[in-house]
Amino acid sequence: MQFMDKIKKWIRFIMFYCFSCLYSLKYPMKDNKVCFLSDVRTTMGGNLKCVYDYLEDKEFERVIEFKADRRVRRTFKDKLKLIYNLATSHYILLDDFSNAITFMKVRKGQEIVQLWHGPGAFKKFGWSRANNGEDIGSIHRGYKKYTKATVSGQGIRWCYAEAFSISEDKIKATGFPRTDDFFNSQYIENTKQQFYLEYPELKNKKIILFAPTYRGVKVKDANYDFSQIDYSKMYEEFHDEYVFIIKWHPALYNNITMGEVDAPDLSQYGDFYRDFSSYRDINDLLIVCDTLITDYSSVVFDYVLLNKPIIYFTYDLKEYTSFGGRGLYFDFEEYVYGKVAYTQDELFDAIQCNELMESKRAVFYDKFMGECDGHATEKTCHWLFGE
Incomplete structure (x- = not known):
């Protein structure tokens, strides 16, 4: 059963990636388009909402791609819409990990930005757990595709760089928007x-x-x-x-x-x-x-x-x-x-x-x-x- 699940996952990955490549060739990336992506919410909230509201009177096109839980499957039509919005957005903002980032083709100049859902740095997550002795299985590979991430304090930039397996210069301490x-x-x-x-x-x-x-x-x-x-x-x-x-x-x-x-x-x-x-x-x-x-x-x-x-x-x-x-x-x-x-x-x-x-x-x-x-x-x- 596990073998078949892996086969199905690879088929979904290949299909998603192929459509992502196709849409990247067919449609231009819009410089002012911002996609708000989450696999763990159905309503706007937290840091995503703060940024979404801030852009309201700015010249940006805002699109939302939410679903309640990672185990919820999008319909084929909704998945194509997701792939289109990811392919054509200059900015993709998240507050948690999303498998869509793993599957998609990242375009040149595209910004994949992690705002994370919690401030500070408490329990280890992501690639920081690789050598903890836990049986965690595979670690989310989409982390490594982030081009930027924000944190709440200077002294914890290294924690997020380690967790996402990206260089520390991609992490900036801007504070945590929802605490405003x-x-x-x-x-x-x-x-x-x-x-x-x-x-x-x-x-x-x-x-x-x-x-x-x-x-x-x-x-x-x-x-x-x-x-x-x-x-x-x-x-x-x-x-x-x-x-x-x-x-x-x-x-x-x-x-x-x-x-x-x-x-x-x-x-x-x-x-x-x-x-x-x-x-x-x-x-x-x-x-x-x-x-x-x-x-x-x-x-x-x-x-x-x-x-x-x-x-x-x-x-x-x-x-x-x-x-x-x-x-x-x-x-x-x-x-x-x-x-x-x-x-x-x-x-x-x-x-x-x-x-x-x-x-x-x-x-x-x-x-x-x-x-x-x-x-x-x-x-x-x-x-x-x-x-």
Whole structure:
């Protein structure tokens, strides 16, 4: 079965590449055309939206090629449209990897730009995982086709150069566009007002946002050890004062919705547990929450800009960071600007503590987010489009 799957994949690759070559010969590349490409979303959001909106009153033709999940197959007609848009776009912008980049023929002068979906550099990805001892199989070859990539701080350019297997001079620290909103006090106030208009029942509650990354070697295998949370005890301890909002990683949430992973049924706890995984943009949730619980997720980088308590629930730290595990770019302690909990009891204590750790927060910001200043979208677009 695996052999046949490989044959089918090669057939798809050859067909895609042949049509890509044909369209490159038949149609000219348009200097002002920008293709926004994602295999993990159906709606515009994140860094892609920031750039898309910035170009609205500029003389650019913007096209969108999105699909919800990499396992979703485009129809033949949609695939031809995708190939045409890729072949004729001067700029192709991504915020995650896409197999279409591997399959396509890159034209002379074409810009394949990775804006990535998370700032900072936490858990290893791409070619950085090649020597971790993990059984990850093949590594996405489209990474090497990137002509440019942006990052949130100067000190992490090397991490992305290693992950994409491209030279460091192709990586520029322009900041992270979606964090611009965190520097806009009116935006923050409007976000809170809109959120509580939609969810008035949460207005008089403190909000714990639980947003861990997934476990699993590959995205398609994304899972989580749900048993690490004592949901009954959490409810007993905090339901009077708090509401517990869950935001599963998109890869894990896709597996949950597709029936590949069984998430716990928390309906017995009334409105204490609220699943906001379908809430596409996490920025709003970071703004309204009072405390964030996460682990090795890149959300720690966005969150540092909001100056609120954070808890790292890293029950599997040794396994996750050791040889054969996912691995981190820096020592775990360099990512910490809040309480670390390894057990359920430590997690409860950390929630009640609400410690900010100001000095660690400042060091963290300088190292990972130093170019995030409220003007990242403008800096990114100036670098990409020469304006």
